[in-house]
Amino acid sequence: MSAPVPDAGTVRDVVGVGIGPFNLGLAALSAPLADVDAVFLDQAPEFRWHPGMMIEGATIQVPFLADLVTMADPTSPYSFLAFLKATGRLYPFYVRESFYPLRAEYDAYCRWVAGRLDTLRWSRRVVEVTRDDAADAFVVRADVLGPDGAVVGTEEHRGRHLVLGVGTSPVLPPALRALADEVAAGEHPGAGPLVHSARYVPSRGDLAASGSVTVVGSGQSAAEVYRDLLEGVHGGPRDAGYRLDWVTRSPRFFPMEYTKLTLEMTSPEYTDHFHALPLELRQLLGREQRALYKGISGDLVDEIYDTLYRLSLDAPVPTTLLTDTEVVAARYEPGTGDGPGEYVLRLRHAQLGREVERRTRAVVAATGYAASVPAFLAPVRHLLRFDELGRLDVARDYTVDAARRVHVLNGEEHTHGVTAPDLGFAAWRNSVVLRTVTGREVYPVEERIAFQRFGLPDDEHTRAIDPPVGAAATGPTGVTEEER
Numbered sequence: 114m115s116a117p118v119p120d121a122g123t124v125r126d127v128v129g130v131g132i133g134p135f136n137l138g139l140a141a142l143s144a145p146l147a148d149v150d151a152v153f154l155d156q157a158p159e160f161r162w163h164p165g166m167m168i169e170g171a172t173i174q175v176p177f178l179a180d181l182v183t184m185a186d187p188t189s190p191y192s193f194l195a196f197l198k199a200t201g202r203l204y205p206f207y208v209r210e211s212f213y214p215l216r217a218e219y220d221a222y223c224r225w226v227a228g229r230l231d232t233l234r235w236s237r238r239v240v241e242v243t244r245d246d247a248a249d250a251f252v253v254r255a256d257v258l259g260p261d262g263a264v265v266g267t268e269e270h271r272g273r274h275l276v277l278g279v280g281t282s283p284v285l286p287p288a289l290r291a292l293a294d295e296v297a298a299g300e301h302p303g304a305g306p307l308v309h310s311a312r313y314v315p316s317r318g319d320l321a322a323s324g325s326v327t328v329v330g331s332g333q334s335a336a337e338v339y340r341d342l343l344e345g346v347h348g349g350p351r352d353a354g355y356r357l358d359w360v361t362r363s364p365r366f367f368p369m370e371y372t373k374l375t376l377e378m379t380s381p382e383y384t385d386h387f388h389a390l391p392l393e394l395r396q397l398l399g400r401e402q403r404a405l406y407k408g409i410s411g412d413l414v415d416e417i418y419d420t421l422y423r424l425s426l427d428a429p430v431p432t433t434l435l436t437d438t439e440v441v442a443a444r445y446e447p448g449t450g451d452g453p454g455e456y457v458l459r460l461r462h463a464q465l466g467r468e469v470e471r472r473t474r475a476v477v478a479a480t481g482y483a484a485s486v487p488a489f490l491a492p493v494r495h496l497l498r499f500d501e502l503g504r505l506d507v508a509r510d511y512t513v514d515a516a517r518r519v520h521v522l523n524g525e526e527h528t529h530g531v532t533a534p535d536l537g538f539a540a541w542r543n544s545v546v547l548r549t550v551t552g553r554e555v556y557p558v559e560e561r562i563a564f565q566r567f568g569l570p571d572d573e574h575t576r577a578i579d580p581p582v583g584a585a586a587t588g589p590t591g592v593t594e595e596e597r
Contacts, residue, residue: 132153136153139153193222237256240489305319307456310480320342326477327359327458330481356473363436366409368408368414370408374564511529
């Protein structure tokens with residue numbers, strides 16, 4: 114292994130770790146700025162956005178204006194409309210009359226932007242971040258990976274500011290986690306696929322060939338996987354069909370809330386309000402607000418029903434949809450003789466309080482993603498703030514240290530609420546990061562965009578009551594027993 118390559122003693126303004134849409138947007142917004150010297154590192158060899166969920170025809174769930182840059186700088190050469198113009202697709206997109214780009218199209222757009230930026234360093238796996246106090250800089254050490262993923266060298270990059278855009282990782286429910294590890298380790302030869310939806314597309318052929326598939330999950334990914342697999346249940350020229358189940362612990366198939374006043378919750382004002390709430394209340398609201406961004410597109414719910422209706426014309430559809438049902442345990446039973454083995458899922462119905470076992474030969478867990486604290490931060494952990502649950506305690510300006518030098522992108526859902534994973538709010542957040550980095554407002558940072566108030570008014574028409582009437586009789590959400 115070669116010796117570390119110093120960054121020629123250069124201390125950059127920004128070193129970004131991770132190149133997903135959020136840090137890619139920061140790279141694009143910082144590219145025109147003469148007073149921002151930045152570099153962004155990622156262990157992947159190139160940009161790819163959720164490649165395991167590139168289902169044909171799937172769209173993203175936000176309008177095209179929620180691209181990498183437009184909500185901060187509508188004149189940017191890195192906008193989605195600039196991409197369409199450069200690739201000869203602007204007029205077809207106009208004629209299509211839909212605000213929602215195809216998922217594959219959004220991925221192509223991001224790769225187009227990435228190809229035009231010289232601040233991105235691919236195949237760099239960050240292994241350690243330390244602090245050089247004499248240089249007033251963070252030192253980011255990264256392994257350089259070859260085409261086969263092997264380490265071929267190391268690099269060091271120094272920056273006054275560190276921006277963490279490492280994203281989130283797939284999460285399996287406890288009932289499936291150990292079994293999935295056993296399957297991945299080869300402990301169950303001949304077992305069918307047991308995969309997270311992040312690996313759905315490369316596993317689709319094996320899933321269809323298994324004979325029976327169970328989709329576990331409640332949100333858009335679960336619905337897209339179910340809809341995609343639904344077309345093959347009756348079989349066709351290439352397969353003999355299969356049984357398809359969909360199990361969700363949600364009481365119903367929740368559509369995503371998309372009314373305009375609800376959308377105002379993805380605003381600076383609501384983020385201010387949410388961030389100021391105590392941790393216990395934020396935890397409660399985070400669970401209650403899942404339908405705001407973890408529900409299913411209403412159009413997709415209707416499309417699934419229409420597909421079921423169409424497929425049932427000549428014969429019953431070999432599928433079962435189970436709501437209010439949770440997978441509480443799972444095991445694998447090998448086949449006998451030449452027969453294939455099966456997964457045995459223990460299901461519990463919340464309303465009935467009953468449990469049953471149901472067999473399936475393949476499982477897709479569309480059970481979401483979660484943020485974590487990267488191990489490479491261990492040497493500087495003492496500089497960072499953490500909450501009672503061991504998560505990064507992210508300040509309103511997205512920093513996690515007293516010096517306001519370490520910034521977090523999409524790791525602050527527990528502190529900032531629904532705006533954290535929202536693509537449409539990313540440019541606003543990056544504008545705040547650049548304001549902190551440069552000490553000036555490079556891109557206008559709107560403070561108020563909503564018509565509604567999320568707290569109580571404080572004006573000449575309002576008088577505070579101290580102590581609040583009935584305060585002792587209210588619960589953590591401020592709702593009285595009578596109102597419950």
